[in-house]
Amino acid sequence: MKMIIAVIKPHRLDQVRDALTEIGVHGLTVSEVRGYGRQGGHTEIYRGAEYQVNFVPKLKLELAVPDDLSERVVEAIRSAANNDQIGDGKIFVADLEQVMRIRTGETGDEAL
Amino acid sequence: MIYRHLSGATVAVALSLLSFPSFAAETALSGGDTAWILTSTALVLFMTLPGLAMFYGGLVRSNNVLSVLMHCFAIACLASIIWVVGGYALAFGDGGGAQAWIGGTEKWFLLGIGPDALSGSIPEILFVAFQMTFAIITPALIVGAYVERIKFSAVMMFSGLWLIFVYAPVCHWVWGGGWLADLGVMDFAGGIVVHVTAGSSALLLAKMLGGRRGFPKELRPPHNPGMTMIGAAMLWVGWFGFNAGSALAADGSASMAMMVTHISAATASITWAFLEWRRYGKASLVGIVTGMVAGLATITPASGFVGPVGALFIGLSAGIVCHFAVEWVKQKIQIDDSLDVFAVHGVGGALGTLLTAVFATASLGGMGLAEGTTMGSQFGVQVIGVVAVLAWSLVISFIIIKITSATMGLRITDEAEIEGLDLGSHGERGYDI
Numbered sequence: 001m002k003m004i005i006a007v008i009k010p011h012r013l014d015q016v017r018d019a020l021t022e023i024g025v026h027g028l029t030v031s032e033v034r035g036y037g038r039q040g041g042h043t044e045i046y047r048g049a050e051y052q053v054n055f056v057p058k059l060k061l062e063l064a065v066p067d068d069l070s071e072r073v074v075e076a077i078r079s080a081a082n083n084d085q086i087g088d089g090k091i092f093v094a095d096l097e098q099v100m101r102i103r104t105g106e107t108g109d110e111a112l
Numbered sequence: 113m114i115y116r117h118l119s120g121a122t123v124a125v126a127l128s129l130l131s132f133p134s135f136a137a138e139t140a141l142s143g144g145d146t147a148w149i150l151t152s153t154a155l156v157l158f159m160t161l162p163g164l165a166m167f168y169g170g171l172v173r174s175n176n177v178l179s180v181l182m183h184c185f186a187i188a189c190l191a192s193i194i195w196v197v198g199g200y201a202l203a204f205g206d207g208g209g210a211q212a213w214i215g216g217t218e219k220w221f222l223l224g225i226g227p228d229a230l231s232g233s234i235p236e237i238l239f240v241a242f243q244m245t246f247a248i249i250t251p252a253l254i255v256g257a258y259v260e261r262i263k264f265s266a267v268m269m270f271s272g273l274w275l276i277f278v279y280a281p282v283c284h285w286v287w288g289g290g291w292l293a294d295l296g297v298m299d300f301a302g303g304i305v306v307h308v309t310a311g312s313s314a315l316l317l318a319k320m321l322g323g324r325r326g327f328p329k330e331l332r333p334p335h336n337p338g339m340t341m342i343g344a345a346m347l348w349v350g351w352f353g354f355n356a357g358s359a360l361a362a363d364g365s366a367s368m369a370m371m372v373t374h375i376s377a378a379t380a381s382i383t384w385a386f387l388e389w390r391r392y393g394k395a396s397l398v399g400i401v402t403g404m405v406a407g408l409a410t411i412t413p414a415s416g417f418v419g420p421v422g423a424l425f426i427g428l429s430a431g432i433v434c435h436f437a438v439e440w441v442k443q444k445i446q447i448d449d450s451l452d453v454f455a456v457h458g459v460g461g462a463l464g465t466l467l468t469a470v471f472a473t474a475s476l477g478g479m480g481l482a483e484g485t486t487m488g489s490q491f492g493v494q495v496i497g498v499v500a501v502l503a504w505s506l507v508i509s510f511i512i513i514k515i516t517s518a519t520m521g522l523r524i525t526d527e528a529e530i531e532g533l534d535l536g537s538h539g540e541r542g543y544d545i
Contacts, residue, residue, distance in 0.1 A: 044333050045388075045392050045394075045396070046333055046334055046396065046398050046399075047398060047399065047402055047438050047439075047442075047452060048388075048391075048392075048435075048438055048439040048442070048443070049328070049331070049439075049442055049443070051331055051332065051333040052329075052330055052331075053333065
Protein backbone atom coordinates (compact mmCIF):
# COMPACT_ATOMS: atom_id res chain seq x y z
CA MET A 1 0.00 0.00 0.00
CA LYS A 2 1.09 3.55 -0.62
CA MET A 3 0.46 6.77 1.25
CA ILE A 4 0.11 9.60 -1.22
CA ILE A 5 0.43 13.18 -0.01
CA ALA A 6 -0.16 15.98 -2.47
CA VAL A 7 0.16 19.74 -1.91
CA ILE A 8 -1.86 21.63 -4.52
CA LYS A 9 -3.32 25.03 -5.32
CA PRO A 10 -6.67 25.39 -3.52
CA HIS A 11 -8.74 26.14 -6.62
CA ARG A 12 -7.82 22.80 -8.21
CA LEU A 13 -9.42 20.66 -5.52
CA ASP A 14 -12.63 19.88 -7.38
CA GLN A 15 -10.83 18.78 -10.55
CA VAL A 16 -8.52 16.54 -8.53
CA ARG A 17 -11.43 14.98 -6.69
CA ASP A 18 -13.27 14.27 -9.95
CA ALA A 19 -10.15 12.73 -11.51
CA LEU A 20 -9.60 10.49 -8.47
CA THR A 21 -13.24 9.37 -8.33
CA GLU A 22 -12.98 8.41 -11.99
CA ILE A 23 -10.17 5.95 -11.34
CA GLY A 24 -11.85 4.44 -8.30
CA VAL A 25 -10.40 6.21 -5.30
CA HIS A 26 -12.95 6.20 -2.49
CA GLY A 27 -11.46 8.34 0.22
CA LEU A 28 -9.45 11.50 0.66
CA THR A 29 -8.44 13.78 3.52
CA VAL A 30 -7.94 17.49 2.82
CA SER A 31 -6.42 20.15 5.04
CA GLU A 32 -5.71 23.84 4.56
CA VAL A 33 -1.99 24.45 4.93
CA ARG A 34 0.51 27.23 4.27
CA GLY A 35 4.02 26.91 2.94
CA TYR A 36 6.62 27.98 0.49
CA GLY A 37 8.72 26.35 -2.18
CA ARG A 38 11.41 27.46 -4.52
CA GLN A 39 9.90 30.88 -5.30
CA GLY A 40 9.74 31.70 -1.57
CA GLY A 41 6.20 33.08 -1.35
CA HIS A 42 4.93 36.15 -3.19
CA THR A 43 4.38 39.89 -2.70
CA GLU A 44 1.14 41.84 -2.35
CA ILE A 45 0.75 45.61 -2.75
CA TYR A 46 -1.29 47.67 -0.26
CA ARG A 47 -1.31 51.45 -0.50
CA GLY A 48 1.76 51.33 -2.71
CA ALA A 49 3.86 49.28 -0.27
CA GLU A 50 4.98 45.75 -1.10
CA TYR A 51 4.28 43.15 1.54
CA GLN A 52 6.11 39.83 1.49
CA VAL A 53 3.79 36.86 1.91
CA ASN A 54 6.22 34.13 2.95
CA PHE A 55 3.72 31.34 3.40
CA VAL A 56 1.26 30.80 0.59
CA PRO A 57 -2.10 29.08 1.25
CA LYS A 58 -2.27 25.52 -0.19
CA LEU A 59 -4.32 22.38 0.26
CA LYS A 60 -2.76 19.15 1.45
CA LEU A 61 -4.39 15.92 0.21
CA GLU A 62 -3.72 12.64 1.92
CA LEU A 63 -4.88 9.29 0.59
CA ALA A 64 -3.97 5.65 1.09
CA VAL A 65 -4.22 3.39 -1.99
CA PRO A 66 -3.32 -0.19 -3.00
CA ASP A 67 0.11 -0.58 -4.67
CA ASP A 68 -1.33 -1.26 -8.13
CA LEU A 69 -3.36 1.99 -8.11
CA SER A 70 -0.53 4.23 -6.93
CA GLU A 71 0.91 5.30 -10.28
CA ARG A 72 -2.48 6.07 -11.79
CA VAL A 73 -3.41 8.14 -8.74
CA VAL A 74 -0.22 10.17 -8.99
CA GLU A 75 -0.81 10.74 -12.68
CA ALA A 76 -4.45 11.72 -12.10
CA ILE A 77 -3.51 14.27 -9.43
CA ARG A 78 -0.74 15.68 -11.57
CA SER A 79 -2.88 16.21 -14.65
CA ALA A 80 -5.80 17.64 -12.68
CA ALA A 81 -3.71 20.02 -10.54
CA ASN A 82 -1.36 21.17 -13.28
CA ASN A 83 -1.56 24.83 -14.32
CA ASP A 84 1.91 24.73 -15.83
CA GLN A 85 2.89 27.46 -13.36
CA ILE A 86 5.29 27.94 -10.47
CA GLY A 87 3.56 26.98 -7.23
CA ASP A 88 1.36 24.20 -8.64
CA GLY A 89 2.60 21.96 -5.84
CA LYS A 90 4.17 18.55 -5.23
CA ILE A 91 3.15 14.90 -4.80
CA PHE A 92 4.87 12.65 -2.27
CA VAL A 93 4.56 8.83 -2.29
CA ALA A 94 5.55 6.72 0.69
CA ASP A 95 5.23 3.06 1.62
CA LEU A 96 2.39 2.40 3.99
CA GLU A 97 2.85 -0.30 6.59
CA GLN A 98 -0.63 -0.87 7.91
CA VAL A 99 -4.20 0.38 7.68
CA MET A 100 -7.14 -0.46 9.94
CA ARG A 101 -10.83 0.43 9.60
CA ILE A 102 -11.86 1.43 13.07
CA ARG A 103 -15.45 0.14 12.93
CA THR A 104 -14.72 -3.44 11.80
CA GLY A 105 -11.09 -3.93 12.63
CA GLU A 106 -10.31 -4.95 9.01
CA THR A 107 -6.69 -4.43 8.01
CA GLY A 108 -4.58 -4.12 4.86
CA ASP A 109 -6.15 -3.69 1.39
CA GLU A 110 -9.52 -4.69 2.88
CA ALA A 111 -9.51 -1.53 4.95
CA LEU A 112 -8.79 0.87 2.08
CA MET B 113 -19.85 76.45 11.94
CA ILE B 114 -18.09 79.42 13.44
CA TYR B 115 -20.23 82.10 11.87
CA ARG B 116 -23.41 80.54 13.11
CA HIS B 117 -22.13 79.84 16.55
CA LEU B 118 -20.79 83.35 16.92
CA SER B 119 -23.94 85.02 15.74
CA GLY B 120 -25.88 83.01 18.29
CA ALA B 121 -23.41 83.95 21.00
CA THR B 122 -23.49 87.60 19.97
CA VAL B 123 -27.23 87.74 20.20
CA ALA B 124 -27.11 85.98 23.55
CA VAL B 125 -24.63 88.52 24.88
CA ALA B 126 -26.77 91.39 23.59
CA LEU B 127 -29.75 89.84 25.30
CA SER B 128 -28.06 89.48 28.64
CA LEU B 129 -26.74 93.03 28.51
CA LEU B 130 -29.95 94.70 27.44
CA SER B 131 -32.45 92.35 29.06
CA PHE B 132 -34.59 93.13 26.09
CA PRO B 133 -37.18 90.36 25.95
CA SER B 134 -38.51 91.14 22.47
CA PHE B 135 -35.28 89.76 20.99
CA ALA B 136 -36.11 86.36 22.41
CA ALA B 137 -37.94 85.33 19.27
CA GLU B 138 -34.71 85.58 17.23
CA THR B 139 -32.95 83.00 19.36
CA ALA B 140 -35.87 80.64 19.81
CA LEU B 141 -35.17 76.97 19.73
CA SER B 142 -35.74 75.39 16.32
CA GLY B 143 -37.17 71.89 16.53
CA GLY B 144 -35.93 71.11 13.02
CA ASP B 145 -32.37 72.24 13.71
CA THR B 146 -32.34 70.40 17.03
CA ALA B 147 -33.58 67.18 15.46
CA TRP B 148 -30.88 67.28 12.79
CA ILE B 149 -28.04 67.98 15.23
CA LEU B 150 -29.26 65.21 17.55
CA THR B 151 -29.05 62.91 14.51
CA SER B 152 -25.66 64.29 13.47
CA THR B 153 -24.25 63.75 16.94
CA ALA B 154 -25.18 60.08 16.73
CA LEU B 155 -23.71 59.87 13.21
CA VAL B 156 -20.37 61.35 14.26
CA LEU B 157 -20.07 59.02 17.26
CA PHE B 158 -20.85 56.17 14.87
CA MET B 159 -17.81 57.24 12.81
CA THR B 160 -15.52 56.27 15.69
CA LEU B 161 -17.57 53.45 17.18
CA PRO B 162 -17.36 51.26 15.28
CA GLY B 163 -16.50 52.91 11.93
CA LEU B 164 -12.93 54.08 12.45
CA ALA B 165 -12.21 51.16 14.80
CA MET B 166 -13.14 48.64 12.08
CA PHE B 167 -11.42 50.63 9.34
CA TYR B 168 -8.17 50.51 11.29
CA GLY B 169 -8.77 47.04 12.75
CA GLY B 170 -8.85 45.37 9.35
CA LEU B 171 -5.53 46.91 8.34
CA VAL B 172 -3.40 45.35 11.08
CA ARG B 173 -2.20 41.80 11.72
CA SER B 174 -4.74 39.32 13.06
CA ASN B 175 -3.05 39.27 16.47
CA ASN B 176 -3.42 43.06 16.90
CA VAL B 177 -7.03 43.57 15.83
CA LEU B 178 -8.49 43.76 19.33
CA SER B 179 -5.87 46.25 20.49
CA VAL B 180 -6.90 48.67 17.74
CA LEU B 181 -10.60 48.31 18.55
CA MET B 182 -9.68 48.79 22.21
CA HIS B 183 -7.68 51.96 21.49
CA CYS B 184 -10.59 53.57 19.66
CA PHE B 185 -13.13 52.53 22.27
CA ALA B 186 -11.05 53.61 25.26
CA ILE B 187 -10.20 56.96 23.65
CA ALA B 188 -13.92 57.56 23.02
CA CYS B 189 -14.64 57.08 26.72
CA LEU B 190 -11.67 59.11 27.94
CA ALA B 191 -12.30 62.01 25.56
CA SER B 192 -15.95 62.19 26.63
CA ILE B 193 -15.00 62.58 30.27
CA ILE B 194 -12.33 65.18 29.55
CA TRP B 195 -14.74 67.10 27.35
CA VAL B 196 -17.34 67.31 30.12
CA VAL B 197 -14.85 68.19 32.85
CA GLY B 198 -12.96 70.96 31.09
CA GLY B 199 -12.49 70.39 27.38
CA TYR B 200 -15.67 72.14 26.30
CA ALA B 201 -15.01 75.12 28.59
CA LEU B 202 -11.47 75.52 27.22
CA ALA B 203 -12.62 75.24 23.61
CA PHE B 204 -15.90 77.16 23.66
CA GLY B 205 -16.04 79.01 26.97
CA ASP B 206 -15.41 82.74 27.27
CA GLY B 207 -11.71 83.29 27.83
CA GLY B 208 -12.05 86.91 28.90
CA GLY B 209 -8.71 88.65 28.37
CA ALA B 210 -7.16 85.50 26.93
CA GLN B 211 -10.09 84.91 24.56
CA ALA B 212 -7.83 84.99 21.50
CA TRP B 213 -5.90 81.99 22.80
CA ILE B 214 -8.08 79.86 25.06
CA GLY B 215 -11.56 79.62 26.53
CA GLY B 216 -12.40 79.97 30.20
CA THR B 217 -13.19 77.91 33.24
CA GLU B 218 -16.73 79.10 33.96
CA LYS B 219 -18.30 76.13 32.14
CA TRP B 220 -16.17 73.46 33.79
CA PHE B 221 -18.29 70.37 34.44
CA LEU B 222 -20.83 72.02 32.12
CA LEU B 223 -22.03 74.08 35.07
CA GLY B 224 -24.86 76.40 34.15
CA ILE B 225 -25.72 74.64 30.91
CA GLY B 226 -29.25 73.52 31.61
CA PRO B 227 -31.81 72.20 29.10
CA ASP B 228 -33.05 75.74 28.43
CA ALA B 229 -29.67 77.27 27.54
CA LEU B 230 -29.41 77.87 23.81
CA SER B 231 -26.51 77.99 21.39
CA GLY B 232 -27.94 79.57 18.26
CA SER B 233 -31.16 77.74 17.56
CA ILE B 234 -30.26 74.49 19.34
CA PRO B 235 -29.83 73.66 23.03
CA GLU B 236 -26.30 74.41 24.20
CA ILE B 237 -26.09 70.97 25.80
CA LEU B 238 -26.66 69.50 22.33
CA PHE B 239 -23.89 71.69 20.92
CA VAL B 240 -21.66 70.33 23.71
CA ALA B 241 -22.55 66.76 22.77
CA PHE B 242 -22.09 67.35 19.02
CA GLN B 243 -18.66 68.88 19.62
CA MET B 244 -17.82 66.06 22.02
CA THR B 245 -18.08 63.55 19.18
CA PHE B 246 -15.47 65.60 17.28
CA ALA B 247 -13.23 65.59 20.35
CA ILE B 248 -13.63 61.79 20.39
CA ILE B 249 -12.73 61.05 16.79
CA THR B 250 -9.78 63.43 16.52
CA PRO B 251 -7.41 61.68 18.98
CA ALA B 252 -8.80 58.35 17.74
CA LEU B 253 -7.57 59.20 14.22
CA ILE B 254 -4.01 59.22 15.60
CA VAL B 255 -4.36 55.53 16.53
CA GLY B 256 -3.41 54.69 12.94
CA ALA B 257 0.09 56.03 13.49
CA TYR B 258 1.11 53.83 16.42
CA VAL B 259 -0.71 50.49 16.02
CA GLU B 260 0.95 47.15 16.74
CA ARG B 261 3.72 48.43 19.00
CA ILE B 262 2.56 51.03 21.54
CA LYS B 263 1.79 50.53 25.23
CA PHE B 264 -1.87 50.88 26.16
CA SER B 265 -0.97 53.19 29.06
CA ALA B 266 0.91 55.44 26.64
CA VAL B 267 -2.16 55.59 24.38
CA MET B 268 -4.33 56.78 27.25
CA MET B 269 -1.88 59.32 28.60
CA PHE B 270 -0.96 60.77 25.22
CA SER B 271 -4.58 60.98 24.06
CA GLY B 272 -5.77 62.68 27.25
CA LEU B 273 -3.04 65.30 27.31
CA TRP B 274 -3.29 65.81 23.58
CA LEU B 275 -6.99 66.54 23.78
CA ILE B 276 -6.45 69.17 26.47
CA PHE B 277 -3.33 70.87 25.14
CA VAL B 278 -3.53 70.49 21.37
CA TYR B 279 -7.15 69.97 20.40
CA ALA B 280 -8.97 72.27 22.85
CA PRO B 281 -6.85 75.38 22.12
CA VAL B 282 -6.93 74.91 18.35
CA CYS B 283 -10.68 74.28 18.49
CA HIS B 284 -10.98 77.55 20.40
CA TRP B 285 -8.82 79.48 17.92
CA VAL B 286 -10.94 78.41 14.97
CA TRP B 287 -14.46 77.75 16.28
CA GLY B 288 -14.52 79.25 19.77
CA GLY B 289 -13.91 82.85 18.77
CA GLY B 290 -10.12 82.78 19.02
CA TRP B 291 -7.51 84.55 16.94
CA LEU B 292 -7.90 82.45 13.80
CA ALA B 293 -11.64 83.08 13.83
CA ASP B 294 -10.93 86.82 14.12
CA LEU B 295 -8.57 86.52 11.20
CA GLY B 296 -11.42 85.01 9.16
CA VAL B 297 -10.02 81.52 8.59
CA MET B 298 -12.53 79.23 6.86
CA ASP B 299 -12.80 75.75 8.32
CA PHE B 300 -16.36 74.51 8.05
CA ALA B 301 -16.12 71.11 9.73
CA GLY B 302 -12.55 70.57 10.85
CA GLY B 303 -9.92 70.44 8.11
CA ILE B 304 -7.62 72.36 10.44
CA VAL B 305 -9.17 71.60 13.82
CA VAL B 306 -9.47 67.85 13.27
CA HIS B 307 -7.34 66.66 10.37
CA VAL B 308 -4.27 68.92 10.47
CA THR B 309 -3.93 68.54 14.26
CA ALA B 310 -4.34 64.75 14.19
CA GLY B 311 -2.32 64.19 11.01
CA SER B 312 0.75 66.20 12.00
CA SER B 313 0.82 64.84 15.57
CA ALA B 314 0.47 61.32 14.18
CA LEU B 315 3.53 61.73 11.99
CA LEU B 316 5.61 63.01 14.88
CA LEU B 317 4.48 60.25 17.24
CA ALA B 318 5.21 57.58 14.64
CA LYS B 319 8.70 59.02 14.19
CA MET B 320 9.45 59.21 17.93
CA LEU B 321 7.95 55.79 18.66
CA GLY B 322 9.84 54.09 15.83
CA GLY B 323 8.48 51.72 13.22
CA ARG B 324 6.91 48.31 13.59
CA ARG B 325 9.35 45.39 13.64
CA GLY B 326 10.36 44.69 10.07
CA PHE B 327 9.43 48.14 8.74
CA PRO B 328 9.75 48.90 5.87
CA LYS B 329 10.84 45.67 4.20
CA GLU B 330 9.23 42.80 6.07
CA LEU B 331 5.71 43.72 7.07
CA ARG B 332 2.66 41.51 7.13
CA PRO B 333 -0.28 42.58 4.97
CA PRO B 334 -3.65 43.79 6.35
CA HIS B 335 -5.44 40.82 7.90
CA ASN B 336 -9.00 41.73 6.93
CA PRO B 337 -9.60 44.24 4.11
CA GLY B 338 -13.30 43.35 4.23
CA MET B 339 -13.54 44.68 7.79
CA THR B 340 -11.70 47.79 6.62
CA MET B 341 -14.28 48.36 3.88
CA ILE B 342 -17.19 47.97 6.33
CA GLY B 343 -15.58 50.52 8.66
CA ALA B 344 -14.87 52.87 5.76
CA ALA B 345 -18.48 52.69 4.62
CA MET B 346 -19.62 53.64 8.14
CA LEU B 347 -17.21 56.58 8.04
CA TRP B 348 -18.73 57.74 4.77
CA VAL B 349 -22.26 57.71 6.17
CA GLY B 350 -21.16 59.19 9.49
CA TRP B 351 -19.36 61.99 7.68
CA PHE B 352 -22.75 63.35 6.59
CA GLY B 353 -23.30 64.18 10.26
CA PHE B 354 -19.78 65.53 10.58
CA ASN B 355 -19.99 67.96 7.67
CA ALA B 356 -23.70 68.62 7.17
CA GLY B 357 -24.17 68.73 10.95
CA SER B 358 -21.54 71.46 11.12
CA ALA B 359 -24.08 73.80 9.54
CA LEU B 360 -25.72 73.60 13.00
CA ALA B 361 -29.05 73.87 11.26
CA ALA B 362 -31.39 71.82 9.11
CA ASP B 363 -31.18 74.08 6.08
CA GLY B 364 -29.81 74.55 2.57
CA SER B 365 -26.24 74.94 3.81
CA ALA B 366 -26.44 71.55 5.52
CA SER B 367 -27.96 70.00 2.41
CA MET B 368 -25.26 71.38 0.14
CA ALA B 369 -22.57 70.29 2.61
CA MET B 370 -23.92 66.74 2.53
CA MET B 371 -23.96 66.68 -1.26
CA VAL B 372 -20.44 68.04 -1.77
CA THR B 373 -19.17 65.64 0.90
CA HIS B 374 -20.57 62.73 -1.04
CA ILE B 375 -19.24 63.96 -4.38
CA SER B 376 -15.72 64.42 -3.03
CA ALA B 377 -15.68 60.96 -1.44
CA ALA B 378 -16.83 59.28 -4.64
CA THR B 379 -14.41 61.19 -6.85
CA ALA B 380 -11.37 60.62 -4.63
CA SER B 381 -12.19 56.90 -4.38
CA ILE B 382 -12.35 56.43 -8.14
CA THR B 383 -9.22 58.54 -8.61
CA TRP B 384 -7.24 56.43 -6.14
CA ALA B 385 -8.43 53.16 -7.69
CA PHE B 386 -7.58 54.44 -11.17
CA LEU B 387 -4.05 55.42 -10.08
CA GLU B 388 -3.49 51.97 -8.55
CA TRP B 389 -4.76 50.29 -11.68
CA ARG B 390 -2.44 52.31 -13.91
CA ARG B 391 0.59 52.06 -11.65
CA TYR B 392 0.38 48.53 -10.20
CA GLY B 393 -1.95 46.77 -12.62
CA LYS B 394 -4.77 46.18 -10.13
CA ALA B 395 -7.30 48.39 -8.36
CA SER B 396 -7.54 47.22 -4.73
CA LEU B 397 -10.34 47.46 -2.17
CA VAL B 398 -7.94 48.84 0.44
CA GLY B 399 -6.92 51.46 -2.13
CA ILE B 400 -10.40 52.61 -3.10
CA VAL B 401 -11.54 53.00 0.53
CA THR B 402 -8.34 54.89 1.40
CA GLY B 403 -9.19 57.25 -1.44
CA MET B 404 -12.63 57.67 0.10
CA VAL B 405 -11.19 58.77 3.44
CA ALA B 406 -8.84 61.17 1.63
CA GLY B 407 -11.77 62.68 -0.27
CA LEU B 408 -13.81 63.09 2.92
CA ALA B 409 -10.96 64.62 4.94
CA THR B 410 -10.17 67.04 2.13
CA ILE B 411 -13.76 68.27 1.60
CA THR B 412 -14.27 68.72 5.36
CA PRO B 413 -13.02 72.33 5.71
CA ALA B 414 -14.69 73.27 2.41
CA SER B 415 -18.00 71.48 2.84
CA GLY B 416 -20.22 74.46 3.69
CA PHE B 417 -18.48 76.85 1.31
CA VAL B 418 -18.16 75.12 -2.07
CA GLY B 419 -20.54 73.83 -4.70
CA PRO B 420 -20.69 70.54 -6.62
CA VAL B 421 -18.07 71.58 -9.19
CA GLY B 422 -15.64 72.55 -6.44
CA ALA B 423 -16.33 69.18 -4.81
CA LEU B 424 -15.39 67.32 -7.99
CA PHE B 425 -12.06 69.15 -8.16
CA ILE B 426 -11.39 68.76 -4.46
CA GLY B 427 -12.11 65.02 -4.66
CA LEU B 428 -9.87 64.64 -7.70
CA SER B 429 -6.97 66.50 -6.11
CA ALA B 430 -7.43 64.60 -2.81
CA GLY B 431 -7.17 61.27 -4.65
CA ILE B 432 -3.99 62.27 -6.45
CA VAL B 433 -2.13 64.22 -3.74
CA CYS B 434 -2.87 61.86 -0.83
CA HIS B 435 -2.07 58.81 -2.98
CA PHE B 436 1.46 60.05 -3.59
CA ALA B 437 1.79 61.41 -0.04
CA VAL B 438 1.37 57.85 1.30
CA GLU B 439 4.33 56.63 -0.69
CA TRP B 440 6.38 59.70 0.17
CA VAL B 441 5.98 59.15 3.92
CA LYS B 442 6.50 55.39 3.91
CA GLN B 443 9.18 55.05 1.25
CA LYS B 444 10.95 58.38 0.91
CA ILE B 445 11.20 59.71 4.46
CA GLN B 446 10.52 56.21 5.85
CA ILE B 447 8.38 57.05 8.86
CA ASP B 448 6.11 54.19 9.87
CA ASP B 449 2.91 56.21 10.20
CA SER B 450 1.41 52.75 9.92
CA LEU B 451 -2.09 53.44 8.62
CA ASP B 452 -1.17 56.71 6.87
CA VAL B 453 -2.84 59.19 9.21
CA PHE B 454 -0.63 62.06 8.09
CA ALA B 455 -0.72 61.31 4.37
CA VAL B 456 -4.50 60.95 4.30
CA HIS B 457 -5.77 63.23 7.09
CA GLY B 458 -2.97 65.75 7.56
CA VAL B 459 -2.27 66.29 3.88
CA GLY B 460 -5.95 66.03 2.95
CA GLY B 461 -7.06 68.45 5.66
CA ALA B 462 -4.41 71.02 4.71
CA LEU B 463 -5.09 70.64 1.00
CA GLY B 464 -8.81 71.11 1.52
CA THR B 465 -8.27 74.14 3.73
CA LEU B 466 -6.19 75.82 1.02
CA LEU B 467 -8.56 74.83 -1.78
CA THR B 468 -11.48 76.28 0.21
CA ALA B 469 -10.21 79.77 -0.60
CA VAL B 470 -10.32 78.91 -4.30
CA PHE B 471 -13.58 77.01 -4.67
CA ALA B 472 -15.58 79.10 -2.19
CA THR B 473 -15.55 81.95 -4.71
CA ALA B 474 -18.89 82.50 -6.39
CA SER B 475 -17.40 82.38 -9.88
CA LEU B 476 -16.27 78.78 -9.26
CA GLY B 477 -19.67 77.68 -7.99
CA GLY B 478 -19.00 78.37 -4.30
CA MET B 479 -21.08 80.19 -1.72
CA GLY B 480 -18.89 83.28 -2.03
CA LEU B 481 -16.17 84.79 0.16
CA ALA B 482 -16.81 87.26 2.96
CA GLU B 483 -17.17 90.88 1.88
CA GLY B 484 -13.89 92.66 1.30
CA THR B 485 -11.95 89.44 0.80
CA THR B 486 -10.40 88.19 -2.41
CA MET B 487 -9.33 84.68 -3.33
CA GLY B 488 -5.73 85.74 -2.77
CA SER B 489 -6.23 87.34 0.63
CA GLN B 490 -8.36 84.43 1.84
CA PHE B 491 -5.73 81.99 0.59
CA GLY B 492 -3.16 83.84 2.71
CA VAL B 493 -5.39 83.50 5.78
CA GLN B 494 -5.85 79.78 5.10
CA VAL B 495 -2.06 79.32 4.83
CA ILE B 496 -1.56 81.10 8.17
CA GLY B 497 -4.20 78.85 9.74
CA VAL B 498 -2.62 75.64 8.47
CA VAL B 499 0.96 76.62 9.29
CA ALA B 500 0.17 77.95 12.78
CA VAL B 501 -1.86 74.87 13.74
CA LEU B 502 0.74 72.54 12.25
CA ALA B 503 3.47 74.22 14.31
CA TRP B 504 1.39 74.21 17.51
CA SER B 505 0.45 70.54 17.06
CA LEU B 506 4.06 69.49 16.50
CA VAL B 507 5.55 71.47 19.37
CA ILE B 508 2.95 70.55 21.98
CA SER B 509 2.78 66.93 20.81
CA PHE B 510 6.56 66.72 21.12
CA ILE B 511 6.37 67.79 24.76
CA ILE B 512 3.47 65.41 25.49
CA ILE B 513 5.28 62.48 23.88
CA LYS B 514 8.41 63.24 25.93
CA ILE B 515 6.38 63.34 29.15
CA THR B 516 4.56 60.12 28.24
CA SER B 517 7.83 58.44 27.34
CA ALA B 518 9.44 59.45 30.64
CA THR B 519 6.52 58.34 32.81
CA MET B 520 4.75 55.44 31.08
CA GLY B 521 7.23 54.46 28.39
CA LEU B 522 6.04 54.33 24.80
CA ARG B 523 6.85 50.94 23.42
CA ILE B 524 5.76 47.45 24.29
CA THR B 525 8.42 44.74 24.78
CA ASP B 526 9.79 42.97 21.69
CA GLU B 527 8.24 39.74 22.88
CA ALA B 528 4.78 41.28 23.19
CA GLU B 529 5.14 42.94 19.82
CA ILE B 530 5.88 39.62 18.13
CA GLU B 531 3.10 37.86 20.02
CA GLY B 532 0.72 40.71 19.24
CA LEU B 533 -0.86 43.38 21.42
CA ASP B 534 -4.12 41.44 21.77
CA LEU B 535 -2.50 38.91 24.08
CA GLY B 536 0.46 41.07 25.08
CA SER B 537 -1.55 44.05 26.33
CA HIS B 538 -5.11 42.87 26.75
CA GLY B 539 -4.89 39.13 27.39
CA GLU B 540 -7.43 38.10 24.78
CA ARG B 541 -7.41 37.00 21.16
CA GLY B 542 -9.42 38.10 18.13
CA TYR B 543 -9.42 34.77 16.33
CA ASP B 544 -9.08 31.26 17.69
CA ILE B 545 -6.60 29.91 15.15
